[in-house]
Amino acid sequence: MATDGGIHHYARGEWYAPSLSHRRIRFQKGLYADFHHFLLLGEGRGELHFDNGEDRPLHGPLIAFLPPQARCDLSIAAGTAAHLVGVSAQIMVDAIGDKVESYSLRLFTEQRKLVEAADPLLAAEVAPLVTGFVRELGDPARSSWMVAAAYIRLVLMALWRGRGGERGEERGQGETGSILQRYRQLVEAGFRNHRPISDYAAELGVTTDRLHSICQRALGRSPIQLLHERVVQEAKLRLERSARNIQEISDSLGFRDPTYFSHFFKRKTGLSPAGYREIARASAGSENSMLSSGYADWP
Known part of the structure; x- marks a missing residue:
């Protein structure tokens, strides 16, 4: 910052x-x-x-x-x-x-x-x-x-x-849409805590299998994929748009150490956090599909 x-x-x-x-x-x-x-x-x-x-x-x-x-x-x-x-x-x-x-x-x-x-x-x-x-x-x-x-x-x-x-968000969702929306909200509030999916399902009052079925049917991804995508999206935004160092970003995202964060990020994106930041800075002002295009990328 x-x-x-x-x-x-x-x-x-x-x-x-x-x-x-x-x-x-x-x-x-x-x-x-x-x-x-x-x-x-x-x-x-x-x-x-x-x-x-x-x-x-x-x-x-x-x-x-x-x-x-x-x-x-x-x-x-x-x-x-x-x-x-x-x-x-x-x-x-x-x-x-x-x-x-x-x-x-x-x-x-x-x-x-x-x-x-x-x-x-x-x-x-x-x-x-x-x-x-x-x-x-x-x-x-x-x-x-x-x-x-x-x-x-x-x-x-x-x-x-x-x-x-x-x-607008409350209208026309039905039960399945409501559960998915509430899951997204819970993820938004708690993705830094790295809670197991079973905790989210329990808070929503459904089984883990039911939550998995809803996410797969609506978005083609499992609950854990959506959770990990949200963490990666936030990491990308912070690497692109903040001046925090890698350890500060790792800490802010709830990782126990920056090495684990770096391994997680590279496994999901193919790049280390430092490598991603370097590309982001070099691509400033250009259209680079590798970079986060904004908040709405998380489904």
């Missing part, structure tokens, strides 16, 4: 006060090209101008999430205020965390399109979080990585819930 002193390479927070004239901002450039951005638009109007030629009018108050793939400029009409905050993939990893909801947040942040919520109540809920984030970055005596990640986690949760994330 980067030190807090260098947080401005990993996060940004800007306040645009109401102006007498129209403003157009190219915010996804240079250091910020691959940031995840959140836009909080106050009462008034704005517009997003996407690189593919599409224009999206905005009517505040609203909160919008813009992943790195949603390339655009932002126009803010005269008299309209806005906050724009952005974070790197490294801070996003820490913001999403490893709790039960993390799997859903990972999928949410991997969307390749604008997510807009023109809900005044949601905008009002998020407003103090966004302003707190901007204030945190604006104070050189503070500018804490942990605090910045905490603000982004709260913004993400509010936006995900406001878009019906929890309700």
Whole structure:
């Protein structure tokens, strides 16, 4: 992880006060090209101008999430205020965390399109979080990585819930789908603990054979394969997107020693952790199928 002193390479927070004239901002450039951005638009109007030629009018108050793939400029009409905050993939990893909801947040942040919520109540809920984030970055005596990640986690949760994330996951699953979803959530919360599959089955109230059958039928993989894939996915993300050394990553993933972690990772990927990291750094900015493409890779 980067030190807090260098947080401005990993996060940004800007306040645009109401102006007498129209403003157009190219915010996804240079250091910020691959940031995840959140836009909080106050009462008034704005517009997003996407690189593919599409224009999206905005009517505040609203909160919008813009992943790195949603390339655009932002126009803010005269008299309209806005906050724009952005974070790197490294801070996003820490913001999403490893709790039960993390799997859903990972999928949410991997969307390749604008997510807009023109809900005044949601905008009002998020407003103090966004302003707190901007204030945190604006104070050189503070500018804490942990605090910045905490603000982004709260913004993400509010936006995900406001878009019906929890309700959407509950609809139309049936018993089998419900068991699979709950297994994924348990894995998300506990994959670092390296629990046996029998523990997961017992917590779900099914036999190990029943859980195996559900996973095989729905995803073509056994429960242990899914569990190991989740561990490997997290290891890849940390090797690609954090500055932690191999031992720190091994410890954070619950391995008893880095040698065992290295053997596990190489058995699953064909590369040592150090070798994978070297390829990831050499491939930065390119499309390399060997690398993790994001959180949604875990099924």
